Amino acid sequence: MNQPLTATPHRPAALDPRSLGRPVHLLPQVAQRLREALQRLLVQPWNRRYHSRHELHALTLRPLDTAPQETGESPRWLRATGPSGLLACHIDRPLVLALMAKRLGLGADTALATADTPPTATEDRLLHLLAGQFAGLCVQWLAQASRPDAEGPQDLTPENDPPPLQGGALPAFGPDGWELVASLRDGDQEASISLALSGAYLLPLLRQLSARQRPSRTAAQQQPLDRRLALTLQARLLERELDLGAVLDLRPGTLIPIRLADATVMVEGSPLMSAAVAEHQGKLCLTSFQDLE
Known part of the structure; x- marks a missing residue:
């Protein structure tokens, strides 16, 4: 009875440690x-x-x-x-x-x-x-x-x-x-x-x-990660619901009374923190940051 032929397993070539990570x-x-x-x-x-x-x-x-030489002197x-x-x-x-x-x-x-x-x-x-x-x-x-x-x-x-x-x-x-x-x-x-x-x-x-x-690192790249990573913060100050009739009645100069509460600070659309809105030298500023649960 003929025995089935089995393929010789392929042995991967060994990596030369002298070339790993070297130019x-x-x-x-x-x-x-x-x-x-x-x-x-x-x-x-x-x-x-x-x-x-x-x-x-x-x-x-x-x-x-x-490797040893098999032939020759x-x-x-x-x-x-x-x-x-x-x-x-x-x-x-x-x-x-x-x-x-x-x-x-x-x-x-x-x-x-x-x-x-x-x-x-x-x-x-x-x-x-x-x-x-x-x-x-x-x-x-x-x-x-x-x-x-x-x-x-x-x-x-x-x-x-x-x-x-x-x-x-x-x-x-x-x-x-x-x-x-x-x-x-x-x-x-x-x-x-x-x-x-x-x-x-x-x-x-x-x-x-x-x-x-190796490319030379600039002064900005040599700073710690928390100083190099730039994030864009967006503050959502308020939300006000109006019915359709009130929106249709809006005219130039119309005033909508609002009350500023805590603002929501978002990063790429995801809420991250809440902050209080305060006035400083005629500008609205965010303060008292707190992490959102």
């Missing part, structure tokens, strides 16, 4: 400004020093994907403890080898190493130098962009003595890690640099972006 939609604008700064302050000096023509054509700032990361916590940098090996080859005056097709060749001391020193410069400038830029007056150009300088970097696997950043990925292109060759950051580096920037998006 993550503004991060592409931040990444574009950072890309321009790195192209000017980092990549162009690399091109002059290593005789290359690299261009930083894309930069992405996103939450760090901590685990990349080598250089980790350090920066001013706001842990950070780690990974640079594609072909980029390091290409810069080293051009620095040595070798041709672009010269193969300094293969995937199985262990890195030399020269390659390792260049890798640490490039990673230290990239990480240092990114951390400086994020710190300056978190300031309220960070709209103008920022004065960044590569650190002469970056924190010591140690090689290994990607460290555990916890649930609040972020990743900055820069894509470089030199002709047909492409390579990437990744910088994993603790959430403490991004938190001041996200707060600053949120404050810029």
Whole structure:
């Protein structure tokens, strides 16, 4: 007997806590400004020093994907403890080898190493130098962009003595890690640099972006609610019943004798309070307010 097929229950996608209540939609604008700064302050000096023509054509700032990689070799990361916590940098090996080859005056097709060749001391020193410069400038830029007056150009300088970097696997950043990925292109060759950051580096920037998006409160909006909420009061002074004949006999100048009793104070047509009617300097005024039952 065939068993009935049961549909697999759909599991809703979990919300990323790094994006809840945060202006993550503004991060592409931040990444574009950072890309321009790195192209000017980092990549162009690399091109002059290593005789290359690299261009930083894309930069992405996103939450760090901590899912384990099922295929491929685990990349080598250089980790350090920066001013706001842990950070780690990974640079594609072909980029390091290409810069080293051009620095040595070798041709672009010269193969300094293969995937199985262990890195030399020269390659390792260049890798640490490039990673230290990239990480240092990114951390400086994020710190300056978190300031309220960070709209103008920022004065960044590569650190002469970056924190010591140690090689290994990607460290555990916890649930609040972020990743900055820069894509470089030199002709047909492409390579990437990744910088994993603790959430403490991004938190001041996200707060600053949120404050810029929040509309400024006027002096009236800063007052308590009972001072900002405006209500229209209407006072019903009296009611007088007249028969139809008396209404038809009304003429200009006709006087209708009345006696003012307590007035009913209404808000949007709903009776709210009663008040006594008094005369003050030739004007009728309401006084002695009492709540209606």
